[in-house]
Amino acid sequence: MYCFPTFHLCTALVFMFRSFIFYFETFSFSDQQLCDPGEFLCHDHVTCVSQSWLCDGDPDCPDDSDESLDTCE
Numbered sequence: 284m285y286c287f288p289t290f291h292l293c294t295a296l297v298f299m300f301r302s303f304i305f306y307f308e309t310f311s312f313s314d315q316q317l318c319d320p321g322e323f324l325c326h327d328h329v330t331c332v333s334q335s336w337l338c339d340g341d342p343d344c345p346d347d348s349d350e351s352l353d354t355c356e
């Protein structure tokens with residue numbers, strides 16, 4: 284029966300952990316690519332509105348994040 288030395292097992296675990304972080308960052312990044320250029324991704328991470336609609340006094344996002352203080356600062 285073949286056994287992995289402990290060192291290699293540890294290396295494999297570290298590799299798997301780094302792969303998990305990589306995929307997590309990739310999915311986070313793709314989340315930001317949801318909207319076309321010139322569009323704003325609402326804080327619900329689903330709705331896209333035109334950037335010209337930001338801070339126009341009229342809520343366009345379902346959560347009003349296009350009119351929120353941190354967007355309009």
Ligand SMILES: [Ca+2]
Pocket residue numbers: 336337338339340341342343344349350
């Ligand atoms: Ca608006």
